[in-house]
Amino acid sequence: MNYRIPRGTSDLLPGEVEKWQYMEEKARELCRLYHFSEIRTPMFEQTELFRRGVGETTDIVEKEMYTFEDRGGRSLTLRPEGTASVVRSFVENKLYAGPQPTKLYYMGPMFRYERPQAGRQRQFHQFGVEVFGTREPEADAEIIDLGYRFYTAVGLRKVRVEVNSVGCPRCRPVHREALVEFLSPHREELCKDCQSRLERNPMRVLDCKNETCSRLIEDAPKMIQFLCDECAPHFDSVKEILDLLEVPYQIQPRLVRGLDYYTQTAFEYVLEEAGSGSLGGGGRYNGLVEEVGGPDLPGIGFGLGLERVILALEQQEVNLPIRRGVDCFLITLGAATKKRGISLLKQLREAGLSAERDYLDRKLKAQLKAADRSGATHVAILGENELEENRIVVKNLATGEQETIQLDQLTDYIRNACTR
Numbered sequence: 001m002n003y004r005i006p007r008g009t010s011d012l013l014p015g016e017v018e019k020w021q022y023m024e025e026k027a028r029e030l031c032r033l034y035h036f037s038e039i040r041t042p043m044f045e046q047t048e049l050f051r052r053g054v055g056e057t058t059d060i061v062e063k064e065m066y067t068f069e070d071r072g073g074r075s076l077t078l079r080p081e082g083t084a085s086v087v088r089s090f091v092e093n094k095l096y097a098g099p100q101p102t103k104l105y106y107m108g109p110m111f112r113y114e115r116p117q118a119g120r121q122r123q124f125h126q127f128g129v130e131v132f133g134t135r136e137p138e139a140d141a142e143i144i145d146l147g148y149r150f151y152t153a154v155g156l157r158k159v160r161v162e163v164n165s166v167g168c169p170r171c172r173p174v175h176r177e178a179l180v181e182f183l184s185p186h187r188e189e190l191c192k193d194c195q196s197r198l199e200r201n202p203m204r205v206l207d208c209k210n211e212t213c214s215r216l217i218e219d220a221p222k223m224i225q226f227l228c229d230e231c232a233p234h235f236d237s238v239k240e241i242l243d244l245l246e247v248p249y250q251i252q253p254r255l256v257r258g259l260d261y262y263t264q265t266a267f268e269y270v271l272e273e274a275g276s277g278s279l280g281g282g283g284r285y286n287g288l289v290e291e292v293g294g295p296d297l298p299g300i301g302f303g304l305g306l307e308r309v310i311l312a313l314e315q316q317e318v319n320l321p322i323r324r325g326v327d328c329f330l331i332t333l334g335a336a337t338k339k340r341g342i343s344l345l346k347q348l349r350e351a352g353l354s355a356e357r358d359y360l361d362r363k364l365k366a367q368l369k370a371a372d373r374s375g376a377t378h379v380a381i382l383g384e385n386e387l388e389e390n391r392i393v394v395k396n397l398a399t400g401e402q403e404t405i406q407l408d409q410l411t412d413y414i415r416n417a418c419t420r
Helices: 016-031 047-052 058-064 083-092 139-154 174-191 190-199 202-207 211-221 229-244 306-315 335-350 362-374 384-388 407-419
Strands: 045-046 068-069 077-078 102-111 124-130 159-165 249-251 265-271 278-284 298-305 330-333 355-356 379-381 391-396 402-406
Touching: 016 102, 016 124, 016 139, 016 306, 045 083, 047 083, 047 229, 047 391, 058 211, 058 265, 068 355, 083 124, 083 298, 124 139, 124 306, 139 159, 139 265, 139 278, 139 298, 159 229, 174 190, 174 202, 174 211, 190 202, 190 362, 202 211, 229 249, 229 265, 229 278, 249 379, 265 298, 298 306, 330 335, 330 362, 335 379, 335 384, 335 407, 355 384, 379 384, 379 407, 391 407, 402 407
Parallel strands: 159 249, 330 355, 330 379
Antiparallel strands: 045 077, 068 077, 102 124, 124 298, 159 265, 265 278, 278 298, 379 391, 391 402
16 A cells, blocks of 8 residues: 655755754744743644634634544534644633743644645644743734745745734624624625635624635725724834834734734735745734633734745845855774774764764765765865774865874864854
């Protein structure tokens, strides 16, 4: 039987996975600079967590979740996004009892059943951050700034932030009433999903990608026209701080994001090239901690799709500064040299140098080819004559220059050569 990878998933092979490691390193370094701590949650949770946290009327819950029963009859779901799991952990582990705010970040796979396409897989990966315990607009702007800096750090160009305010429980009902009044005469023209949303959650209509629905909502009432005396100044402050941080942004009144827990600030990162779509996004969720069983504490965060970053980097022809080769490829010729080669490899690796050798007992020419394939910068050749004289030949594969040195000088020689 020939086994094949499940549809909507991918293998990250050598040569490709280094790009992911580079992105992850940039994300971790940024989180260190912004004083975020890492959190790792399970890849599956109780289904009810996502139903309550993400929202019953979202596409994620209605159409895209991987849900199953375990042997104990419990309904479990592979996490479709990261925020609900982090909030659950924040509440369950009583992180709210410590000094606030709490600043967390995560990276890992998420799962949604949808039609696979470029940059969108059924198993995909996200880098996300969450901040709990502050309602200050400075936190909103800092989160948006962190995400923007991540994209620029990995080399993406022409990234812009689209930002909106989706209000709060005080001002949203007024907007809902105006939206229903506007959309009701066009009910039959809406897609089936939006006809259902019109009854249960009219704001979800604004997130529809159907062409007819998108055209109908162009002149629909905008949430920012209905913001209350708390949400309006909060949004103004977020924009003011983004200007101070020099983050390029554009107000997008139709932006609501695809999750029900958002309040006030919502944002997405997009490329300025036409048709590029969203790279990632997030927003504030001031009621989610309480909804999951914790105290009334505010939160804000984002989730960035890493597959989309990889795709965008390829489209912009960005070559990441990734070094795949080894510092030294050790070639041993003759039975006596093999044992000495073992200790030499150990010394090189303990000194923090990447080192490799031939394991197939090939001739010198074949070993040199293997060294070239490994991307080695230097080759160290130890023959029986060199061993007797306690010497070794070192060759720079880039320049072709070579010299003979004392065996006990090899580690220092390679280290110095790699730092030049």
